[in-house]
Amino acid sequence: MATWVNRQLLTGMVLFLLLLGTRAWGTDPPAPDLPALVQEAVSRNPSIEASEAQWQTFLAKAQQAGSFDDPMLMLGINNGLVNDPFAFDQDGMTSKVIGLSQKLPFFGKRALAREAASLEAVSAQARHEERKLALAALVKEVYARLFLVDKAQDILTRNLQVMETVIRAAETRYGVGEGRQQDVLRAQVERSRLLEAQIGLDQQRRSLQANLNRLLARPADTPIGPIADLDTPPVPYGADELRRLAEEKRPLLAGLTAQIDKGKAEEALAQKAFYPDFTLSLEYMQREPAMGGEGDDMYSAAVSFNLPVWRERRQARVAEAQAQKATAQAELHDLRNAIDGGIADLLAKLDRAGRLLDLYRGGILPQSTHAFESAQIAYSNNQVDFSRMLNSLTTLFNDERQLYQTMADYRLNLAQLEALVGTDLTK
Incomplete structure (x- = not known):
């Protein structure tokens, strides 16, 4: 019977090694490509379309800024007779009038208005590009979290299969009097906990899939295939x-x-605004011969301007512009500080993650695998108890999950660094 138990445990070990790093066969969609997902999100997301429309709005406003007001056309009658309104040859002072007037802003106002509006359009374009950067970072974040959930599901699948073998072996040993019922019950409890974790991971995957589809402007239930292994390129x-x-x-x-x-x-x-605007006007008056006169035509020309005597309103406008400038200067200083601090923080996190990856790949994970294999063999030979063997199995899967967690953390930090700097860093 001990030989049969040994075979069961060895079979479980073989299954574990065969399944290590693989995913169960299924009908999953092909693995999505991250650059393609980012491009799709940027080209289809409604928030990007909205920010681009806002940018185009400010571009159109810039084209309007600094334009002249429309000229005014005036048609009229001067000195008409009340008792005969349309008699133009009864009085020498009666005339038909046509006039034009044009308002001219003080020198430099139009150019400054165009400049301010154009700079607002530049700022709107920057906000549009910033929105695209933030969206790309969100896609990369969800992609990394999907990767972690997929790997955790793989680990659970392998763990459950190995646990089934362990349970059968524990039941067999208990049946022949070589084991304890407590070992069987504990193994069954561990399996139930794994099934509970599997339910949670299934929910997380569906939620992340819906979130990614929202960013891509797809239907929420559009299937997304398992994520391939993430690379962890160094920051150059x-x-x-x-x-x-x-x-x-x-x-x-x-x-x-x-x-x-x-x-x-x-x-x-x-x-x-402390300087006046001018209005130029020209009128032509056509007269008919009347009262012995020849009815010579006449004209009038004039220039008028406003008197900027109400200085409080204009001073408040200057103060408003100065406050807006000071606000932007403070925000720029704050952003530079945030970028400086963020770069230092994210580089430290990336360095830590990179060193941990080397440690897990080159040390911890191989050692945990060897410890589990040794514990399986020792348990089959009655050299260690069931708890020690089960603990080594749990440690192995926790270490493997931590490896994938560190890979996901690395890519999350890299995505944040790229958004902070404003460009991809691994092309």
Whole structure:
């Protein structure tokens, strides 16, 4: 009987080794490609379409800014007779009038208005690009979490299959008087806990799939295949180089810089409000011969301008522009601080994750595998108790799951670093 038990345990070990790193056969869709998913999200997500439409709105406003007001056309009658309104040859002062007037802003106002509106469009474009960066980071995050759930499901599948073999072996040993009923019950409890964890992982996978489909603007139940192994490429830049890259590539930095320049333009435009705008007008008066006169035609020309005497309103407009500029300057300073601190933090996390991956791959996981194999053999030969063998199995699967957790953490930190800097870092 002991020989049969040994064969059962060895069969379980073989199953474990064969299933290690593999997924059960099924009809899963093909593994999704991360760059393709990011491109699909950027091209289809409604929030990106909305931000692009907003950018186009500001572009259209920039084209309108600084334009002249429409000229005014005036048609009229001067000095008409009340008792005969349409008699133009009864009085020499009666005339038919046509006139044009045009408002002209003070020199420099139109150029400053165009500049402020154009800079607002630049800022809107930066916000649009920033939205795309954030969306790409979200897709990468969900992708990494899907990878972790898929690997955890693989681990549970293998664990359950090995546990079934262990349970059969424990039941057989108990049946022949070589084991304890407590060992059988504990193994069954562990199997139930694994089944409970499997239910939770199934729910997590469905939720993550729905979340990713939402980002891709797909129906929520669109199937997404299992995620292939994640690579963990090193970051080819140091902190100083990453800060320089952020200055060049991060859209929000460019957008806040444009907001500062816009504040300067609006402040200059507000200062111009202390100067008057002009209105030029020209009128032509056509007269008919009347009362012995020849009815010579006449004209009038005039220039008028407003008197900017109410200074409080204009001073408040200057203060508003200065406050907007100061706000953008403070936000830019805060963003640079956040980028600087974020780069240092994420590089430290990536370094830790990379070192842990080397440790798990080269040390912990091979050692845990060997410890489990040794415990199986020792248990079959009555050299260790059931609890020790079961603990070594649990430790092995926990170590393997921690390996995949560290891989997912690495990619999550890398996605955050790329969003922080504003560009892909592994192309």
